[in-house]
Amino acid sequence: MRNLSFAIALFALANFGIARADEIVLHNDDRVSGELRGIAANTVSIQTAYAGLLFLRQENVAFIVTEQPFVVVMKDGQEKIVSFDESIDVSSVVQARTSNNVLSHLGTSWSKQVTFSLAGTRGNSQTQNYAINGQSRLIRPRNEHLVSLAYLREHVADETRKDTLDLKYGIRWIRGGKWFNTANVDYFRDPLKEVTWRAVIGLGGGAKLVDHSQEMFSFDVAASGVYETLENLREVSPAVRIGTDYQKWMFGGRVEAYQNNRLLWITQKSNGVLDSVNGIRLAISAQFNFDFRATVQYETEPAADVSNADFTYSFGVGVIF
Secondary structure, eight states: OHHHHHHHHHHHHHHHHHOEEEEEEETTOEEEEEEEEEEETTTTEEOOOOOOEEEEEEEEEEEEEEEEEEEEEEEEEEEEEOOOOOOSSSGGGEEEEETTTTTTOOOSOOHHHHHHHEEEESSSSEEEEEEEEEEEEEEEESSEEEEEEEEEEEEEEEEEEEEEEEEEEEEEEEETTEEEEEEEEEEEEEEEGGEEEEEEEEEEEEEEEESSSSSEEEEEEEEEEEEEEEEEEEEEEEEEEEEEEEEEEETTTTEEEEEEEEEEEEETTEEEEEEEEEEEEEEESSSSSEEEEEEEEEEEEEEEEOEEEEEHHHHHHEEEE
């Protein structure tokens, strides 16, 4: 038992590290020691042993000293991977995150992840399931771009039971502080639900209510136009699109929990479509992770003989590049 306890302790130290001794020095010469979590939205966050997680106004910080390197984005758009010291002007930093947070790397180039999930059975029945989920993100000091792709196909015996394609692109223009304007284009196809294709174009705005190195939560609302083909019928309808995005990183960024919700309310038909993705990623290395997700698609007025809700569970391997 003693050997087992020692092995567990050794594993924890090897994988999650020990507490760091970073220091924040304020303009009034006060000092705060602990583990720097990051900088975002004009706020510096630091984990302390005596007061938990503290949030300090960036304008009150004179300089920071850290042991661990951080990914830092400056106001001029330059990206650096550095350890903080007195030579770095904290007031010129837009965002800073730990460089070992492989699931949330910030940069001026596109960061991309693709997750592959495959499953099949043979015997009394033959099934083949394929799922591809991709995401590409570009974060700049004044704007953010996000492209996401989800493709799912389920084939049982000689029958195709699911064949969906969901492609989204969104851009945010940062207005200052937590507020932003947004534009989005969504494309969706599900021929088994008689949705030959559906495109949504919207303009709106939103806010980042939580934004630091351990947790992010934002929402947006957009006035939208829906263009869709249902069997042989083409329709153009006004709509309202509401979205929420939540991410939380744990164990030094090695574990990420995420939730993305999209509600599209087509006002002309009083028809609502909800897409919800909930998942957990576990980093294996800087390039690979395990990705478990549950997807819910719900429509208030589906096609005839089609269920309102679809639930999909997948477990796959993600590649970061």
